[in-house]
Amino acid sequence: MxxxxxxxxxxxxxxxxxxxxxxxxxxxxxxxxxxxxxxxxxxxxxxxxxxxxxxxxxxxxxxxxxxxxxxxxxxxxxxxxxxxxxxxxxxxxxxxxxxxxxxxxxxxxxxxxxxxxxxxxxxxxxxxxxxxxxxxxxxxxxxxxxxxxxxxxxxxxxxxxxxxxxxxxxxxxxxxxxxxxxxxxxxxxxxxxxxxxxxxxxxxxxxxxEKEAQQAVVRSSERNMTKYHLTIGDRSYSNLAGRRVIYEVIAEALSQGVTMAAISGALAGKGDSAFLSAEGRLNEEQLLERTGNSGSGYFSQDSMLLHAGGRTLAVSKRWGDQLMDSISSVVDLLPSPAISIEVSSPTGEPEVVNFEGYEIKQDQSTTITVSKDGITCSPTKPVLRSLAAKLGIGIVNGAGKEMNTRQLGARVIESVKARVE
Structure with a gap:
């Protein structure tokens, strides 16, 4: 044309x-x-x-x-x-x-x-x-x-x-x-x-x-399959990797008024390296330029940046064996904890629910697919937004930003399961 x-x-x-x-x-x-x-x-x-x-x-x-x-x-x-x-x-x-x-x-x-x-x-x-x-x-x-x-x-x-x-x-x-x-x-x-x-x-x-027949990326029996079910108040997240759990917990702490300095001080052995930080409300490009950092190892995408105390923050992805201790340390700082963290038990089988004629599936690697009448819906996110509206659930994460596809899909699945139960 x-x-x-x-x-x-x-x-x-x-x-x-x-x-x-x-x-x-x-x-x-x-x-x-x-x-x-x-x-x-x-x-x-x-x-x-x-x-x-x-x-x-x-x-x-x-x-x-x-x-x-x-x-x-x-x-x-x-x-x-x-x-x-x-x-x-x-x-x-x-x-x-x-x-x-x-x-x-x-x-x-x-x-x-x-x-x-x-x-x-x-x-x-x-x-x-x-x-x-x-x-x-x-x-x-x-x-x-x-x-x-x-x-x-x-x-x-x-x-x-x-x-x-x-x-x-x-x-x-x-x-x-x-x-x-x-x-x-x-x-x-x-x-x-x-x-x-x-x-x-x-x-x-x-x-x-490919989304329907996708195989687990890592097949080794030694793979760390630990995923977590996180509840913060009335919000639930399923099958989160550990670094996403601590990201959501830190986002919640900042939203409750806990300062970055207090969080850094509670993270023994991590300290200031828990964040990339610069003054002002910045986007990813501006933050990386100000800090002189490539962003590798941080949640530096625009949708994942946090803002508190007049600064823009990117949370670290690298926690190693300090992960659970770090999560507990941040939770202890919350004025109103209302947080539950449970280990998900991976079965190797995808989680599938049906709602409004759509099949919503979350596989073992937490990838979300949506299909109708056997045809995969692409892109997925607009359909998930529509289903979330019909279910009466929010699409905003703990950082006050719109959830990504995996978060939103997990929330839709949880809501549909709750209706059935």
């Missing part, structure tokens, strides 16, 4: 479609560099991090993966780019996916180490991956054995599109993202849209079924 500009006189004029070639834009030098800096542009709805660029660490390799990425479910993601027509790129990407399907976690760490070095970053590669996957300290990690594929090009022919649709029906996960360049007022604009699977077409949402 064409791109139009609407004038102040409410008339439409076409924004000319151009080509990357005519604009002197090359795949590796320009497109690849731009997309590695904002990988979310071609991975809508799936939080993704770049692991490596031009990856080809396998025996006999003479071709390289443009961008090797990782998603929140610990699935590797092969990203292949073409600046013009994407003919036959799906076959190349499938070969790459097969070659890396046996990659181990430590190999991913080493690939990320090389990538960080190439872009001049001193960030710890293993910690960066663990933080992205939200793994607790000391928790063993493994990659999922399924690999996703993202094909990004200016156009896709009928042959490729038909092939991708058929492969998705067979259980593979291939997505086609179209990048159409337009020239406007001397500037190059990209119209980026996922065209396969079409978000509006339920029959082509096979790629989203």
């Amino acid at each position: 064409a791109l139009y500009e609407m004038s102040s006189e409410h008339t439409l004029s076409t924004v000319p479609l151009t080509s990357f070639a005519s604009m002197g834009v090359y795949e590796r030098t320009h497109l690849q560099k731009a997309l590695r800096g904002l990988i979310s542009a071609i991975t809508p709805g799936v939080e993704t991090m770049v692991l490596a660029e031009e990856f080809g660490d396998w025996v006999g390799a003479n071709r390289r993966i443009d961008l090797l990425c990782l998603d929140k479910d610990a699935k590797l993601v092969v990203v292949e780019l073409k600046r013009e027509d994407g003919a036959s790129m799906e076959l190349q990407a499938i070969r790459y996916a097969a070659m890396i399907s046996a990659m181990r976690f430590e190999q991913a760490v080493e690939a990320h180490r090389k990538y960080l070095s190439s872009i001049g970053s001193t960030e710890d590669p293993e910690q960066a991956i663990r933080d992205f996957l939200e793994l607790d300290d000391g928790e063993p990690a493994a990659l999922d054995d399924k690999v996703r594929i993202v094909l990004a090009a200016a156009s896709f022919g009928t042959e490729l599109s038909t092939t991708v649709l058929w492969l998705n029906k067979q259980g593979l996960d291939l997505r086609c993202v179209q990048m159409r360049p337009h020239l406007f007022d001397g500037r190059l604009l990209l119209d980026v849209q996922q065209v396969i699977p079409l978000p509006e077409a339920a029959q082509y949402q096979v790629a989203i079924r």
Whole structure:
């Protein structure tokens, strides 16, 4: 479809479609560099991090993966780019996916180490991956054995599109993202849209079924499976990792007027390192700039930042064997405790409830999926908001911010279970 500009006189004029070639834009030098800096542009709805660029660490390799990425479910993601027509790129990407399907976690760490070095970053590669996957300290990690594929090009022919649709029906996960360049007022604009699977077409949402069949990221019997059920007043959170428990407890303490200094003083052995902190009401970028910290190891996302005493705070994710003592120390500071923390007993079976025709599922790794009539709803959060409203439950966490998908899904499940009981 064409791109139009609407004038102040409410008339439409076409924004000319151009080509990357005519604009002197090359795949590796320009497109690849731009997309590695904002990988979310071609991975809508799936939080993704770049692991490596031009990856080809396998025996006999003479071709390289443009961008090797990782998603929140610990699935590797092969990203292949073409600046013009994407003919036959799906076959190349499938070969790459097969070659890396046996990659181990430590190999991913080493690939990320090389990538960080190439872009001049001193960030710890293993910690960066663990933080992205939200793994607790000391928790063993493994990659999922399924690999996703993202094909990004200016156009896709009928042959490729038909092939991708058929492969998705067979259980593979291939997505086609179209990048159409337009020239406007001397500037190059990209119209980026996922065209396969079409978000509006339920029959082509096979790629989203990964959520239904997702496997636990870590299968080792030694994995620390400890999750907690947390109740603060009339709010309940199910299957929280330990570091999320202490985050919610600290958020509650601050909301009750306990000072950051008091909390730091109660955390023996942790002290000021429990927080990243700077004066003013800041966003993530401003906080990291003020503190000179990369944010690794802290809940530094905008939605997780806390504000108290005229300062912005990011809570640490790293507590080790001090976790339970630290939680108890903060709870002891609360004027009105009303907090209950219980260890969840993982059974290996997902928790499933049904409400208003929807099936809401929380698997062993606490990932939430919502489906209706056998079709997975994506994105999930708007549906959860609607269900929460019908259940008459709030969607705000202890920090006074909207819950993330896992928190909101857990709250909806708890509320539906309470109705049944």
